[in-house]
Structure formats: C-alpha cells, structure tokens
Amino acid sequence: MADTALIKWGKRFNQAYNYGSEITLDSHQVTFSSPMMPVGTTIKAWHSKGSYGEDRVAPLLPLLKPGKTYEVIFFIQENPKNQFRVDIDFRDQFGQITATQYFEGLHFTFQYPHNAAHYSINLNNIKHETLVFYDILLIEKAEENSVRVERGEELTFIKFQASSEKFQLLIHSSDRESIMVSDSTANLLLFVSRETNFQTVLSAIIDKLETQGGHIEIKTGADVAKFSIEFQSLTEILQTYFPDRKIETDIKNTTDILTEYEIQMLLLALQKQKGK
Missing domain, CATH: 2.60.120 (Jelly Rolls)
Incomplete structure (x- = not known):
C-alpha cells in the first residue's frame, strides 16, 4: 500500500x-x-x-x-x-x-x-x-501498484494491489483534521467516522470481503478504539458471517463486545436490509 x-x-x-x-x-x-x-x-x-x-x-x-x-x-x-x-x-x-x-x-x-x-x-x-x-x-x-478509490457519503475505501498472502483490511478514523497512513501490506484501506451508522459500515465491508477467500486480517488505527461497541465486535461479527474463513485482528478490546445473540440479531437485520 x-x-x-x-x-x-x-x-x-x-x-x-x-x-x-x-x-x-x-x-x-x-x-x-x-x-x-x-x-x-x-x-x-x-x-x-x-x-x-x-x-x-x-x-x-x-x-x-x-x-x-x-x-x-x-x-x-x-x-x-x-x-x-x-x-x-x-x-x-x-x-x-x-x-x-x-x-x-x-x-x-x-x-x-x-x-x-x-x-x-x-x-x-x-x-x-x-x-x-x-x-x-x-x-x-x-x-507497480494500482489504486482505486470509492467514496460514499460517510466512508472512503481505497483498494491497493498488494502482494500478500493475506487479504488485509486497514481501518482508520476520518475524524481527525489530517491523517497519514503508511502500510505496505494492506489491500484495502477504509476511512470512516465514529458517527457513521455501523450497519452502513458493516454492509460495505461485507460487500468488499464477499469475493475474498481464505485468510483475512483486520488492522485498525488508534482512534478506532474510541468507536462504538459494534466496531469493537467487528471481528466476531465477520467470523459469524464468514464461518469458513480465518479472520485475525489487532482489536485488543476484549470486554466491550456484542453477545452472540446480539450479533445474530444484527446480521439478521443486515440480511433484511439487503433483501436476502
């Protein structure tokens, strides 16, 4: 990247x-x-x-x-x-x-x-x-690197052609006045605000990961630790949605996470939103 x-x-x-x-x-x-x-x-x-x-x-x-x-x-x-x-x-x-x-x-x-x-x-x-x-x-x-930018109303995805055995998603807060990100291994960079609706963010991330098989790694910037409980539970939510994939993360918060029932309800609401 x-x-x-x-x-x-x-x-x-x-x-x-x-x-x-x-x-x-x-x-x-x-x-x-x-x-x-x-x-x-x-x-x-x-x-x-x-x-x-x-x-x-x-x-x-x-x-x-x-x-x-x-x-x-x-x-x-x-x-x-x-x-x-x-x-x-x-x-x-x-x-x-x-x-x-x-x-x-x-x-x-x-x-x-x-x-x-x-x-x-x-x-x-x-x-x-x-x-x-x-x-x-x-x-x-x-x-040697191709870059594609996709900007929504409240989030920005930047896709890089990275040479890595893992598919790495890097999430950074967009709430600062200026932020510089350097990571040579990331395939996908997401800038998102803590005020953005989590359901919107989750739906967008799942859409990006649907076509990615195998090993997925999620890394976050420091400010993401201040985001909501749903963001802190992102790995557990994605692991439930993609049960056959190995998902790793550097999110260290082990107390403020959703329960299994809350995750199921969130994914059910997401499926209804997508019309599945």
Whole structure:
C-alpha cells in the first residue's frame, strides 16, 4: 500500500478567504460562499509547514518524498455554477517559492521536487455559487501498484494491489483534521467516522470481503478504539458471517463486545436490509 493522507478543511480561519464569506463547519463537510470574491483569489490554503506560535496547531499536509509522484483528489459537491483551479507552491528551507504547478481540475498528479523543503496546496476561485467541501485524498503513486478509490457519503475505501498472502483490511478514523497512513501490506484501506451508522459500515465491508477467500486480517488505527461497541465486535461479527474463513485482528478490546445473540440479531437485520 502506498502512503495515503486524508485531509480536511481544518479550523484555521486565517488560511481561508474570510472577507464577506459565509463558512459553515459541519462534522462531515464545510460549506463556503463568497460569490463576489475576485477571480484567482485563494479560497483555502493547506500547508505542510506551520508556525506553532502563530497557528497553535500542526500543519495539515504531510511531508512528502522527493522525486515521488502523488495523486490528489478533491472531494467537492458537484455544482455546474462552480469553477475552481488548484496550484501547488514548492518552497525552499527559507520559505521562498522555488516552483509553482497549476491544475485546472480537482483530480491530478504531481511530482515532488528534490529541492523542495515544504509545500502548500491552494484552492483558487474562478467562479462559484456555493462550495461544499468534504476532504482531500493524497496518495503516493507507484508504477507497480494500482489504486482505486470509492467514496460514499460517510466512508472512503481505497483498494491497493498488494502482494500478500493475506487479504488485509486497514481501518482508520476520518475524524481527525489530517491523517497519514503508511502500510505496505494492506489491500484495502477504509476511512470512516465514529458517527457513521455501523450497519452502513458493516454492509460495505461485507460487500468488499464477499469475493475474498481464505485468510483475512483486520488492522485498525488508534482512534478506532474510541468507536462504538459494534466496531469493537467487528471481528466476531465477520467470523459469524464468514464461518469458513480465518479472520485475525489487532482489536485488543476484549470486554466491550456484542453477545452472540446480539450479533445474530444484527446480521439478521443486515440480511433484511439487503433483501436476502
């Protein structure tokens, strides 16, 4: 699996255009509107280097590897009245811009320069009515690995071509402002919020595992330990649903799990939902 980052809007109002703007921050999205702002003005900037004395927070963009190619996907609600441009500024250790790359679309690739010390990604206005922003994915690209992204309303799956005897599912919380994930063995990465309906998550995971035979391994990020009892019982639920498969996990919570009866009732409700 390639290095993958999920980046949110963030709470830094000084890094967004604030003059006459209406900005609403919800749990899963940000709504921005300033239709009278000038063409070419930066709506929002994300940085890989910050000043703790000024921002009091860590930068949202991850550090990148010189010479590597990265894929960037902006997840923004479609609106025919909106038009944006993205540019990336590359800076040296003194903060001076050494190069800038421009992109007309919201899905593009770029190569990180060898002489760059840090960088910023800028979302610029061409014209817009209302911008509904969800998040940004930044994925390291490798010639030997194919990557497929599937994004739902409250969860994101990223499928990698990994060389492993096991099928490994890696689950990370999407509740942080920014998160970088590195794991060379994962086949499938899931970003999900603790607020997402568990039945929705379980149904999506089962759909992905239906075609996978043999050994399945489930690994989780640290924040998943704060999720509901249903999430802590995911291994037991999947083992009940797939009785002929070996399922391993690193979920260490052994007290807050569902009973066998509760698991059966949950799976019964899932089957009714799927119309089986």
